[in-house]
Amino acid sequence: MKHVAIEAHVRTKAGKGVARKLRHAGQTPGILYGPKSETIPLSVNSHEFNKLLNSARGEPLLFTLNLTGNGDSNSHTALIKDLQLHPVDDQICHVDFYEALMDEEVQVEVPIAAVGKAKGVETDMGVLEIIQRTVKISCLPLAIPREIQVDVSDLGLGDAVHVADITPPEGVRLLDDPETALMTVVTSAAEEPEEEKEEEIEEEEKEESE
Numbered sequence: 312m313k314h315v316a317i318e319a320h321v322r323t324k325a326g327k328g329v330a331r332k333l334r335h336a337g338q339t340p341g342i343l344y345g346p347k348s349e350t351i352p353l354s355v356n357s358h359e360f361n362k363l364l365n366s367a368r369g370e371p372l373l374f375t376l377n378l379t380g381n382g383d384s385n386s387h388t389a390l391i392k393d394l395q396l397h398p399v400d401d402q403i404c405h406v407d408f409y410e411a412l413m414d415e416e417v418q419v420e421v422p423i424a425a426v427g428k429a430k431g432v433e434t435d436m437g438v439l440e441i442i443q444r445t446v447k448i449s450c451l452p453l454a455i456p457r458e459i460q461v462d463v464s465d466l467g468l469g470d471a472v473h474v475a476d477i478t479p480p481e482g483v484r485l486l487d488d489p490e491t492a493l494m495t496v497v498t499s500a501a502e503e504p505e506e507e508k509e510e511e512i513e514e515e516e517k518e519e520s521e
Contacts, residue, residue: 312370312371312372312373312452312453312454312455312456312457313366313367313370313371313372313373313457314372314373314375315363315367315372315373315374315375316374316375316376316377317355317356317359317360317363317374317375317376317377318355318356318359318376318377318379319341319343319353319354319355319376319377319378319379319408320338320353320354320355320378320379320380321351321352321353321378321379321380322340322352322353322354322380323352323380324352325352330404330405333354334357334404337356337357337358338354338355338356338357339354339355339356339357339360339403339404339405339406340352340353340354340404340405340406341353341354341355341405341406341407341408342407342408343376343387343389343408343409343410344407344408344409344410345389345409345410345411345412346410346412346415347410347412348387348410351378353376353378353408355376355406357403360403360406361403369422369458370457370458371390371419371421371455371457372390372391373388373389373390373411373452373453373455374388374389374390374391374408375387375388376388376389376408387408387410388410388411388412388413388452389408389409389410389411390408390409390411390417390419390452391406391407391408391409392407392408392409393406393407394406394407411452412452413451413452413453414451415451416449416450416451416484417449417450417451417452417455418447418448418449418486419447419448419455420445420446420447420448421445421446421448421455421456421457421458421459422444422445422457422458422459423441423443423444423445423446423458423459423460423461423493423494424458424459424460424461425439425441425460425461425463425494426460426461426462426463426464427462427463427464428463428464429463429464429465429466429467429470429496430464430465430466430467431466431467431468431469431470431496432466432496435467435468435496436499437467437468437496437497437498437499438496438497438498438499438500439463439466439494439495439496440494440495440496440497441493441494442471442492442493442494442495443491443492443493443494446459446474446477446485446486446487446493447485447486447487448479448483448484448485448486449483449484449486450482450483450484451482454480454481454482454483455483456480456483459477459479459480459483461476461477461493461494463494463496466494466495466496467496468496468497468498469495469496469497470495470496471492471493471494471495471496472492472493472494472495473489473490473491473492473493474487474488474489474490474491474493475489475490477493
């Protein structure tokens, strides 16, 4: 997990009009909340925030929010709980930060990465189909992994990897249903059985002769 810091300004006003003015001024409105703290309205510099997100390249980020304004100059450790995107341009229009206590587990989603080349792909011309790209986990904030790797080398045609097949890193618990399928090897669409191809040709010839 990557640890980053950003300055966050405490807001005293809320509402759609205020949020719109903040975005026009280059600020992203948001809130900070947690199990043992009151909700704090805030805003962060949009350019700096987007730069941190882009540098992470999908890796979960643990933020140190340095609060300023309204007499609050404390620092809070937090995770991104939710991002709201504009429906037209996909720009971030609101962020929810969740305060993380370093000695208490948090629940987050992390990416799954396939490792190796499935034998069903290499020898049988199959395709590795990704069914679910993330898994939900619970662990201490500093134990959040960048990703969870899944070895797919032994997967043949029709085989699948389920949550129960994953061995998580030490200190990490998987929360998804163990029977949930994550990825599978399927027959390539280009590799249709010869019988099906012949039937399609016969049907086309029959239609043309009518």
